[in-house]
Amino acid sequence: MKRIAIEKLFIAVMALLLTAPMLSGCGDDQDLGNAATTEKTAAADDVKLSGSVIVAGSTSVQPLVQELADVFSEMEEDVEIDVQGGGSTAGIEAVISGVADIGTVSRELSNEEKAYGLALHLIAVDGIAVIVNPNNPVSDLAKDQIARIYKGEIKNWKEVGGPDMEILVVQREASSGTREAFEELIGLKKKEGDKTVSMVRSDALIADSNGVVQTQISTKKNAIGYMSLGMVDSTVKTLKIDGVEPSAGNIGNKTYSLWRPFLLLTKGELSPEAQAFIDFIKSEEGQKIVSRNYISYTAVQQ
Amino acid sequence: MDVISIKAAVAKDNAAKITGSSNTHAKPKKIRNVFERAAEAIFFISASTAILSVAAISVYIFTQGAPAIFEIGIKDFLFGTTWMPSAEEFGIFPMIVASVCGTVGATVIGTVIGLFTAIFLAEIAPRWLASIVRPAVELLAGIPSVVYGFFGLVVIIPLIDRHLGGGGDSLLAVIIILAIMILPTIISISETSIRAVPLAYREGSLALGATHVQTIFKVVLPAARSGIMASIVLGVGRAIGETMAVILISGNTVQIPNALTDRVRTLTANIALEMPYASGLHSKALFATGVVLFVFIMTLNLILNVFINRKVGE
Numbered sequence: 105m106k107r108i109a110i111e112k113l114f115i116a117v118m119a120l121l122l123t124a125p126m127l128s129g130c131g132d133d134q135d136l137g138n139a140a141t142t143e144k145t146a147a148a149d150d151v152k153l154s155g156s157v158i159v160a161g162s163t164s165v166q167p168l169v170q171e172l173a174d175v176f177s178e179m180e181e182d183v184e185i186d187v188q189g190g191g192s193t194a195g196i197e198a199v200i201s202g203v204a205d206i207g208t209v210s211r212e213l214s215n216e217e218k219a220y221g222l223a224l225h226l227i228a229v230d231g232i233a234v235i236v237n238p239n240n241p242v243s244d245l246a247k248d249q250i251a252r253i254y255k256g257e258i259k260n261w262k263e264v265g266g267p268d269m270e271i272l273v274v275q276r277e278a279s280s281g282t283r284e285a286f287e288e289l290i291g292l293k294k295k296e297g298d299k300t301v302s303m304v305r306s307d308a309l310i311a312d313s314n315g316v317v318q319t320q321i322s323t324k325k326n327a328i329g330y331m332s333l334g335m336v337d338s339t340v341k342t343l344k345i346d347g348v349e350p351s352a353g354n355i356g357n358k359t360y361s362l363w364r365p366f367l368l369l370t371k372g373e374l375s376p377e378a379q380a381f382i383d384f385i386k387s388e389e390g391q392k393i394v395s396r397n398y399i400s401y402t403a404v405q406q
Numbered sequence: 407m408d409v410i411s412i413k414a415a416v417a418k419d420n421a422a423k424i425t426g427s428s429n430t431h432a433k434p435k436k437i438r439n440v441f442e443r444a445a446e447a448i449f450f451i452s453a454s455t456a457i458l459s460v461a462a463i464s465v466y467i468f469t470q471g472a473p474a475i476f477e478i479g480i481k482d483f484l485f486g487t488t489w490m491p492s493a494e495e496f497g498i499f500p501m502i503v504a505s506v507c508g509t510v511g512a513t514v515i516g517t518v519i520g521l522f523t524a525i526f527l528a529e530i531a532p533r534w535l536a537s538i539v540r541p542a543v544e545l546l547a548g549i550p551s552v553v554y555g556f557f558g559l560v561v562i563i564p565l566i567d568r569h570l571g572g573g574g575d576s577l578l579a580v581i582i583i584l585a586i587m588i589l590p591t592i593i594s595i596s597e598t599s600i601r602a603v604p605l606a607y608r609e610g611s612l613a614l615g616a617t618h619v620q621t622i623f624k625v626v627l628p629a630a631r632s633g634i635m636a637s638i639v640l641g642v643g644r645a646i647g648e649t650m651a652v653i654l655i656s657g658n659t660v661q662i663p664n665a666l667t668d669r670v671r672t673l674t675a676n677i678a679l680e681m682p683y684a685s686g687l688h689s690k691a692l693f694a695t696g697v698v699l700f701v702f703i704m705t706l707n708l709i710l711n712v713f714i715n716r717k718v719g720e
Contacts, residue, residue: 193683272573277658278491279683301492309575309669310658312679316559323564324573 154182157378161188161195161208162281163313164332165366168228169208169385172393176384183377192281196222199369205378207369210281210332211288225368227385229399231333231350232286232362235318235340237325242266244344247361251290253328256305261326274320274329275308282314285364286330333363334397352395356403366398467700471693478687483694489660491680496691498698500662504670505702507577507663508652509645512584516645517638519585520592524634527593528600529622547590555654558583563655572667575657580670583651588641595640599633600626632713639710643703649674673699 159169166189173185190198192209199207200220207222210230234250236242242265245253252258253271262268276283287293292303311317314331321329322339333350336342342350345362354360368382384390391400475483478496486497523543527536558579567574603626611621627634649672657669658679671679677692677699684692 190682197683197685277679279680296493299493301490307659307661307669309573310671310679312653312658316654319559320575323560324567327573 152182153180153377153380155375155377156184156186157206157375157381158204159185159187159206159208159368160190160198160204161369162192162210162366163189164210164230164282164335165208167335168366168394168398172385172390173381175390175393176381179384180377180380183381185381191277191279192284193279196220196369199371202371205370205375206382209367209369211285211364213367220371222369222371225370225382225386226365226401227368227382227390228366228394228401229355229363229404230366231352231355231360231399232282232289232330232364233333233336233342233350234328234330234345234362235321235336235342236328237321238339238341239325240266240341242343243341244347246346247290250345251292254290254292254304254308256307269326272324272327273305273308274317274327275304275310276317276330277310277312278302281364282330282332286362289362289364330362352399352403355399358404363399363404365401365404464700467693467696470690471695471697474687474690474694475697478691478694483691484698487662489676491684491688491691494687496687496694498673498676498695500660501671501673501676501695502698503662504577504580504656505646505672505674505699508580508584508656508670508672509642511577511581512588512645513638513642515581515585516588516592516641520589520637520641521596521634523589523593524596524600525622525627528597529618529626543590543593546586547594551587551648551651552654554583554587555651558651558655566667570667572665573657573669574667575655575669576667577656577663577670578666579655580652580672581666583655584645584648587648587651588644591644592637592641595637596630596634599630599637602633603629636710636713639706639713643706643710646699646702646706647674649678653678 159173166187170187173187177183177185188204192211195204195207195209196213196217198204199222213222213224234245240261242261245264249258249264253264254273254275256273258264259271260268261271276286287302287304293300294303309320309327311320311329314335317329317331318336318340321327333342344350345360348354348360350360350362355363368385370378370382374382385394386401391402394400474496478486483496483498484502485499486495487499488495488497489500523539527539531539562579562582563574563576565574566572566576566579570578607625607629608621611625612618616624652672653675656671656675658671658675659669660671660676661668663670673695677695680688681692
């Protein structure tokens with residue numbers, strides 16, 4: 105009996121010895137990383153940049169920042185920029201907790217969020233396109249009609265000049281910055297006590313990314329949805345809002361009102377790498393890349 | 407989890423063979439002992455990884471989720487029909503209904519098709535045909551779930567929309583895709599257990615004048631019963647836990663379905679959709695949703711253990 109007990113103890117100890125380095129290994133890595141970044145912050149400006157920058161947040165901003173990061177990494181070979189998704193709200197939380205160096209958001213911040221004292225950098229402007237299936241004859245809706253469709257007051261396309269078919273409303277998940285901005289701009293939010301809740305009909309179809317919204321609309325004759333204007337392709341049809349075509353020009357001259365900012369958020373002192381990346385994005389060269397699919401932030405600044 | 411335990415059993419078998427063969431070599435006793443100890447230690451460490459993971463996950467989910475259940479109230483949480491985190495209403499009943507309906511539907515369809523395929527492979531198909539069907543089934547098991555979801559989104563959903571209306575994203579789409587996804591599990595385990603039925607049973611039945619099909623239904627299937635039941639329970643486990651594919655095809659609307667063409671949101675989809683941004687009570691409520699799923703899956707595994715511990719033919 106005693107022998108068996110000793111044997112078991114031996115095995116348990118072996119197990120611990122073998123797993124312990126694995127566990128502590130992860131911790132060490134992180135410590136090293138942190139130490140490295142703080143060292144660099146202290147280093148002089150003319151030192152060559154090297155290290156990594158973590159960017160997290162909005163899935164609408166993600167493709168743009170990824171494109172910018174690819175170009176930036178070519179210029180600064182030793183800087184690695186890691187671009188992650190998660191949603192606008194997740195991006196804010198990631199910056200506050202320090203998980204990410206830069207958070208991305210595709211909407212205005214709420215007053216509560218502004219209270220965290222994060223630094224905001226406007227990098228681009230993106231329209232929100234209201235889209236329908238290419239076979240849908242409707243091509244122009246008033247803002248109020250869109251609001252009533254999303255609230256469920258208008259249920260059939262014939263009420264807005266289309267064929268007699270039921271309207272299928274496609275909505276984004278609650279963490280989406282696109283949804284937040286859309287509901288805000290169209291007027292789909294209401295106060296209930298001290299909370300703000302969405303007025304969108306509760307039986308709407310929920311798609312969890314811009315790409316899924318587009319696929320859903322492209323395969324459904326009677327569907328209506330909204331998505332990032334910069335990502336729309338020819339499988340869906342964009343609607344005019346109050347007679348105005350969604351385009352960079354119309355957002356620039358403020359006739360198309362469905363747009364939101366793409367913001368970068370940072371907290372406190374930045375590492376030189378992160379600062380250099382933000383400077384690059386705001387530079388003329390960076391904004392040229394932005395203008396390929398989105399609208400340069402300079403277009404909406406007075 | 408259980409596929410792993412089956413694999414572990416096989417591994418144990420092989421290990422027994424290896425150590426058995428090393429016994430035949432006349433090595434000095436000491437070296438042999440060291441080898442034995444080292445091997446045992448490695449097995450033990452491997453086993454503890456699984457156990458530690460399960461323990462860590464359970465503790466984490468329960469400590470995060472259980473308080474929320476009491477804060478919201480067990481009745482309001484399990485039987486509440488409104489899920490609106492922005493208004494602090496957390497009722498998961500529509501999602502429980504969706505998960506249960508989706509799983510039951512998929513299991514019924516998957517079991518019928520899967521079991522017949524298994525019988526075909528084990529009893530009827532000529533060897534060359536079985537050698538085509540079997541790899542196809544194995545391939546089905548290797549397809550990532552997001553691909554199933556995308557297939558459902560661009561193929562199944564438009565089909566349902568065209569023939570039944572309602573948009574296509576529906577409980578029905580979930581049932582069809584989940585049924586296909588659990589086929590490999592049901593087919594491979596059922597086939598193995600059908601093949602494990604001793605040949606003498608079949609010979610006896612045929613000698614008494616029963617036809618081939620009579621033999622299959624009256625003799626072989628009852629004898630392979632426990633393995634077949636195990637395959638079904640494993641299939642249920644896979645169906646209830648599936649997330650990625652379901653998010654793409656269910657429509658994710660929180661409502662109690664009245665028809666097969668209604669949009670639904672399952673428990674797993676709810677967690678995956680909302681966890682990235684949830685905070686406070688909302689996040690705890692999602693963990694609590696995880697607790698409910700956990701209890702479902704634990705119950706399934708208990709049932710499974712009953713079947714696995716029964717021997718074929720008992």
